[in-house]
Amino acid sequence: MEVSGHGGSRVRVRLAPSPTGFVHIGNVLVALVDAAIARKFNGAFVIRIEDTDQKRFLEGAEQLIYDSLAWLGIEWQEGPDRGGPFAPYRQSERLPRYLEVAEQLVAQGDAYRCWCSPERLDEMRKAQQAAKLPPKYDRLCLGKSETERQAFGGYTERSVVRLRMPDTGHTTFTDPIRGEMSFENALLDDRVLLKSDGFPTYNLAVVVDDHEMEITHAIRGEEWLPSTPAHLRVYEALDWTPPVIAHTPLLLNADRGKISKRKHPWANMRWFQDEGFLPEAVLNYLGNLIAFVPDAENPQQGVARELFGFAEISEHFQLGSIGPSGKVVDL
Missing domain, CATH: 3.40.50.620 (HUPs)
Structure with missing residues (x-):
């Protein structure tokens, strides 16, 4: 499926997380999709902080979002930390x-x-x-x-x-x-x-x-x-x-069940850093969940890549190829 802006306008995508706790791997997957679209079509990736639920607001959680994306090498062009033409980017403002x-x-x-x-x-x-x-x-x-x-x-x-x-x-x-x-x-x-x-x-x-x-x-x-x-x-x-x-689609555990913070510590992006994972390895793993690279012998089937950098993820990314079925994370 081809992606373009309304009436030929520049593609603009956004990640809109709430600063209420740890950075969930599901949010990072959406961020990767956003960033891949923005790069592929020379668009803009915006971070907008949805902090209207003041009862759940956690001091420092917003910075965790920036740190997790930066660790993976995911770049954004607008947001509370860097401004932009549509500021402010925090809903409370x-x-x-x-x-x-x-x-x-x-x-x-x-x-x-x-x-x-x-x-x-x-x-x-x-x-x-x-x-x-x-x-x-x-x-x-x-x-x-x-x-x-x-x-x-x-x-x-x-x-x-x-x-x-x-x-x-x-x-x-x-x-x-x-x-x-x-x-x-x-x-x-x-x-x-x-x-x-x-x-x-x-x-x-x-x-x-x-x-x-x-x-x-x-x-x-x-x-x-x-x-x-x-x-x-x-x-x-x-x-x-x-x-x-x-x-x-939802991210599922190896039993195709819902991810639990208690049972699956890798739901927290910080876990990968604490366990010594290289950011390139995590990006490669997530990239294989969302990007479709045709098999040379059977183009209708995808093939997993052992080395999948952000540029290659963006090149091969198509929204329609993700599919609606849950993606199993087996770690």
Whole structure:
């Protein structure tokens, strides 16, 4: 699959990690995909720090991100550490813009305020589970003022802002890695866009930032796939063109199960450094997970490379060749 920017514009990709702990190998794999695309098409690789979850913020975690990528020789062109034309690159420094967009969506009728307490929402979810209904907000607050909402009980003084999803139809998009994806709108939740503390959730901030930083390709892990319909709805409501959105496969352990920090210390990129691995060896291993090098005798099949530098990874990289199946890490 050929990669190009919207309307022939320069390709721009981003890594948007949260500084909440160690650097996960899955994030580094996405960073390698981003950097490979940027190099191959003479584009820009941006690092954007998603630090709006202040409860989980860990001092020093942001520097760990830079250090891990630099150790592997992965280069980026813009970010909090080096600036750029779309600064600031930390979400905590962009809060007024998120609030402005949230208020615009409410004014348009594409979002609404919700005053439901955590206790009421918990009771609602339990009732839905008992009735075998899809877990989604019941829209008790939709179309009501704060005063009207108080009459129903289960009320809190500080509201959140929820996205109003369509009641009918499907949300469909083409993922370069997974093909056409379709979600039934009636089953989708009205996700929170703005929290009661005034901080945005990922569902709002990622759309605003990707649009305003002119990101052409949003590459992220498979775990974000269920969030994509909400993001596309925000793009539609704001009359913005979404980027190409692709979801890389999960990394699995040797038993094809989920990676556990406790059982699999190599989930932490720092482990490779502490154990004496050469960065070239780690880069080679990750490169063989994502880049497709045709076999000379059978071009339809790939061949593993014993020496796979970043330049060669970029040369042979194609989003469509990654495939949606989980990638086994056997160390």
